[in-house]
Amino acid sequence: xxxxxxxxxxxxxxxxxxxxxxxxxxxxxxxxxxxxxxxxxxxxxxxxxxxxxxxxxxxxxxxxxxxxxxxxxxxxxxxxxxxxxxxxxxxxxxxxxxxxxxxxxxxxxxxxxxxxxxxxxxxxxxxxxxxxxxxxxxxxxxxxxxxxxxxxxxxxxxxxxxxxxxxxxxxxxxxxxxxxxxxxxxxxxxxxxxxxxxxxxxxxxxxxxxxx
Numbered sequence: 001x002x003x004x005x006x007x008x009x010x011x012x013x014x015x016x017x018x019x020x021x022x023x024x025x026x027x028x029x030x031x032x033x034x035x036x037x038x039x040x041x042x043x044x045x046x047x048x049x050x051x052x053x054x055x056x057x058x059x060x061x062x063x064x065x066x067x068x069x070x071x072x073x074x075x076x077x078x079x080x081x082x083x084x085x086x087x088x089x090x091x092x093x094x095x096x097x098x099x100x101x102x103x104x105x106x107x108x109x110x111x112x113x114x115x116x117x118x119x120x121x122x123x124x125x126x127x128x129x130x131x132x133x134x135x136x137x138x139x140x141x142x143x144x145x146x147x148x149x150x151x152x153x154x155x156x157x158x159x160x161x162x163x164x165x166x167x168x169x170x171x172x173x174x175x176x177x178x179x180x181x182x183x184x185x186x187x188x189x190x191x192x193x194x195x196x197x198x199x200x201x202x203x204x205x206x207x208x209x210x211x212x
Contacts, residue, residue, distance in 0.1 A: 002105065003149045006032055012145040013127055019120040025153040026196055027119060028110040028205065029126075029133070032148045033101045039088045046088075047081065050074045053140040055206035105148055111137065113205040115196035119151055136207055 001018070008014040033049065035042045051074050059069035076084070087093045112133055116122035126133050127144065134144050200208060 001151045003151065004032060005144070005149060006034055006146040013124065015149065016120055016124055019123060019151055020153065021118065021120045023119055023153045024115075024117045025119050025151065026113065026115050026199060027123065027152065028113045028150045028199070028203075029137075029144065030105045030108060030110055030148040030150065031142055032146050033104045034146065035098070035101070037094065037098065039085075039094060042094065043085045043088050046084070047076070048141070050076055052142075056136060056209060105150075110150075110203055110205040111142070111147070111207045113196060113200045113203065113208060119153065123149065123151075133207070136209075 003015045003018060005012040005015055035045045054072035054074060057069060057071040059067065061067050088097070114122065125131060128134070131144075137144050137147075
């Protein structure tokens with residue numbers, strides 16, 4: 001399930017109503033590229049996003065003599081900037097460009113991947129005004145309240161197949177499903193770290209400082 005937090009006019013925490021309580025799983029945050037249609041504003045926002053840091057700066061020691069650091073770098077050449085600005089003033093190009101950006105989640109690495117024994121509680125912690133992740137993203141100009149959140153509950157394969165194969169009108173309500181799913185998934189609670197580890201190694205979340 002992908003949740004676009006920018007759509008909740010009453011506040012990003014409204015998304016918690018769509019996350020079943022007490023369910024374990026993994027989750028990931030993605031940047032949501034949402035721009036105004038005005039060509040000048042769109043161009044300036046694009047340049048800002050292109051040039052902002054793409055991951056948390058990292059540093060370490062290379063023995064025996066060096067302490068090195070790595071930071072992201074993003075820049076577009078002056079000639080490409082000019083062409084981009086001219087193209088954005090063309091309505092057809094701008095429309096297709098905005099449409100492509102609507103699928104940005106398919107093109108980007110996650111900002112962060114995590115695990116949780118209770119997805120609702122963990123997301124609430126991330127959305128807190130003083131959360132570590134919020135501050136980490138704020139430092140590079142990314143607003144978590146406008147982000148995309150992907151939720152992957154760890155429900156047993158048997159349960160997933162059972163419900164997916166039933167006619168839509170015969171599906172039990174969410175309240176009826178949750179207790180059963182919680183009981184069946186309890187044996188997987190100790191394996192959340194494996195999901196987080198594998199997904200993090202596969203997809204390299206850019207704002208994870210450490211895994212586990």
